[in-house]
Amino acid sequence: MMIKKLNDLYFKELISSEEISQIVKSLAHQVKNDLPKGEVPLFIGILNGCFVFASDFIREFNSDCEISFVKLASYEGTTSSENVKKLIGINQDLSGRTIIILEDIIDTGTTLQEIYEIFRNKNIKELKIVTLFFKPDVYRKELHINYIGKNVADKFIVGYGLDYNELGRNLPAVYQLTTQPKMKNIVLFGPPGAGKGTQATLLKEKYDLIHISTGDVFRFNIKNETELGVLAKTYIDAGDLVPDEVTINMLKAEVNKTPNANGFIFDGFPRTESQAKALDAFLAEKNERINGMVALEVSEDLLVGRIIERGKTSGRSDDTDEEKIRNRFNEYNTKTAVLKDYYDAQGTYYGVNGVGAIEDITDRLSKVFDKL
Ligand code: AMP
Numbered sequence: 001m002m003i004k005k006l007n008d009l010y011f012k013e014l015i016s017s018e019e020i021s022q023i024v025k026s027l028a029h030q031v032k033n034d035l036p037k038g039e040v041p042l043f044i045g046i047l048n049g050c051f052v053f054a055s056d057f058i059r060e061f062n063s064d065c066e067i068s069f070v071k072l073a074s075y076e077g078t079t080s081s082e083n084v085k086k087l088i089g090i091n092q093d094l095s096g097r098t099i100i101i102l103e104d105i106i107d108t109g110t111t112l113q114e115i116y117e118i119f120r121n122k123n124i125k126e127l128k129i130v131t132l133f134f135k136p137d138v139y140r141k142e143l144h145i146n147y148i149g150k151n152v153a154d155k156f157i158v159g160y161g162l163d164y165n166e167l168g169r170n171l172p173a174v175y176q177l178t179t180q181p182k183m184k185n186i187v188l189f190g191p192p193g194a195g196k197g198t199q200a201t202l203l204k205e206k207y208d209l210i211h212i213s214t215g216d217v218f219r220f221n222i223k224n225e226t227e228l229g230v231l232a233k234t235y236i237d238a239g240d241l242v243p244d245e246v247t248i249n250m251l252k253a254e255v256n257k258t259p260n261a262n263g264f265i266f267d268g269f270p271r272t273e274s275q276a277k278a279l280d281a282f283l284a285e286k287n288e289r290i291n292g293m294v295a296l297e298v299s300e301d302l303l304v305g306r307i308i309e310r311g312k313t314s315g316r317s318d319d320t321d322e323e324k325i326r327n328r329f330n331e332y333n334t335k336t337a338v339l340k341d342y343y344d345a346q347g348t349y350y351g352v353n354g355v356g357a358i359e360d361i362t363d364r365l366s367k368v369f370d371k372l
Contacts, residue, residue, distance in 0.1 A: 002280035002346070003289040004175060006167040011158055011175035012284050015150070020132075020160055020174065023149040024053065027130055028060035030147060031100065040064045041098045044090065046115060047071040049104035052161035052169065053132045057102060068092075072111050095123040103131040104161050107154070109141035116143055133157070133174075181288045184209065184263035184372060187270065187279075188365075189339065190296035192328045193303040193310065194354050195361065199296070200267045202362050207369055212254045213267040214247060219316070239318050239327035241271055241335060248278045255282070263291075271336045276343075291372040293343035294365055296354030300329055 001013040035041060043061075045054035047069050058067055070089040099119055106112055112129065119127055132149040158164045159171035168175065184207065188196045197213055204211040218236055221229030228250060235242045251269050270276040283289050304325055311319030318324050343349040350368045354361060 001277075001284050003178060003181060003284050003287065004168075004171070006158060006164045009164060010178050010180050010287075011164075011168070012178040012287070013173050014152075014155075014157060014176040015174040017160075017172035020172075021056070023132065024056045025060045027132070027147050027149050028057050028062070031128075031130060032061055032063055035098065039098055040066065041100045042094070043067045043100050043102050044115075044119075045069045045102045046104070046111065048169070049161045049163070050102050050132075053104045054102045057130075070115065072114060089118070094119070096125050098126045098128070099124050100128045100130060103129065105133040105135070105152075105157070106131045106145060107135040107138045109139050109143060112145075113141050113143060132160075179287050183261065183288045184369075185266070185283065185288060185290050186263070186369065186372060187266045187290055187293040187343070188296070189293050190298065190354060191300060191303055191332050191337075192325070193307040194296040194298045195358070196267045196296060198358060199362060199365055200265045202358075203365060203369060204265055206362075206366065207262075207265075209263045209265050210258050210261045211265045211267060212251065212269065214251060214269040214271075215267075217250060217254060218242065237317050237324075239324035239331065241331050244272055244274050244278075247271075248275055251275075251279070252282055266290075270339060271332075273335075273338060273342055276339055290343075290348060292348045292350050292368065293339070294350045294352060294368050294372075295340065296361070296365075297351050298354040302355065304329075 001016075003010055003012050005011075031041075043054065043058060043065055045051060045067065048071070051069070054067065054069075058065060068090055101112070101115060101119075103112060106129075116127070116129075128146040129143070130147040130149075131145055133152050134145065134148045134150070135154050136151050137154045155176050156164070157174050157176050158168035159174040161169050162174065163169045186209070188200050188203075190196050197216070200211045200213065203209070215236075218229070218232045222233050222236070223229070228246070231246060232242045241247075247269065251266075255264060266279070270279050280290065304322070307319050307325050308322065310316075318328065340349055350372075352361070352364045352368060
């Protein structure tokens with residue numbers, strides 16, 4: 001779950017794709033069960049919004065049926081307008097047929113009423129209405145709706161076929177409007193020894209952000225022999241990752257220490273896909289999000305040498321032994337590197353060449369930070 005930007009507005013998840021598939025499945029089964037045996041209905045989808053629902057619905061219906069679409073538009077921007085546009089429609093003979101209208105969402109009912117009037121005089125056997133979503137607070141018509149998937153509050157929603165100025169139809173879940181995020185949150189990413197800590201220290205000053213290094217927090221706890229430190233020590237000494245639950249709770253506590261921050265540089269977190277998901281959900285609760293993952297790209301061969309060099313002065317138990325260092329790379333390659341795809345899929349992955357002088361790399365990173 002995470003916040004998405006569509007055109008100029010921000011949206012957060014309201015109904016998950018899993019819940020939607022359950023609803024669609026149950027609607028399709030109810031409709032099928034209520035039809036006389038052998039009846040081949042003609043489903044009529046109301047475009048544009050219903051195309052996703054209609055295609056999932058008829059596959060769940062899983063029995064002989066026909067499907068056709070009509071087009072009427074009643075939305076402009078985020079408020080429902082009363083002037084419904086023209087129908088582009090059905091030409092075939094409908095007499096004696098069972099017509100089942102498929103709607104993605106019914107709010108005032110104006111569109112639906114118009115459609116209903118059109119089909120009423122066509123000598124059909126029966127007319128039924130199925131809607132995935134229904135806004136009971138704004139529905140103003142007498143017309144009975146036979147099947148309702150889920151009631152929703154009178155809020156603007158997008159996703160699963162529904163759009164905001166044409167964007168968002170492809171989203172698998174349904175989202176509602178939320179306030180504009182205030183923070184700049186950046187995941188500074190890269191393999192062990194890539195220079196994340198060095199760069200984060202410079203960038204946090206420049207952009208007035210809070211730098212959270214989960215490695216530093218662990219080391220602080222180990223040094224002070226806290227409960228968390230004792231727990232984490234064995235993992236860290238071996239170059240293994242600390243278990244997700246421990247790390248995620250610690251990260252949340254660190255973020256909550258500075259609720260009024262301009263934003264955070266996350267260094268060393270997330271390191272697994274489940275950490276990345278937990279971070280998205282945690283920030284979405286605060287109406288915030290990750291603006292981007294900025295990755296320092298450096299080859300492993302260069303890095304092992306760098307870390308051994310660092311180990312001479314860093315005092316880090318995991319920086320000296322080559323076997324432990326190799327294990328950290330193994331952890332990185334098997335669990336962490338996949339996060340590139342995770343952020344890439346959201347369009348928020350930015351790779352930066354991490355080889356060169358410190359200030360040159362800071363410049364390269366700043367170019368990305370500036371546009372996030
Ligand atoms: P770092 O200073 O980022 O290289 O982290 C040092 C060690 O701390 C890692 O090798 C892990 O054992 C542990 N650690 C730091 N961050 C995480 C994380 N996000 N998840 C699991 N373990 C972590």
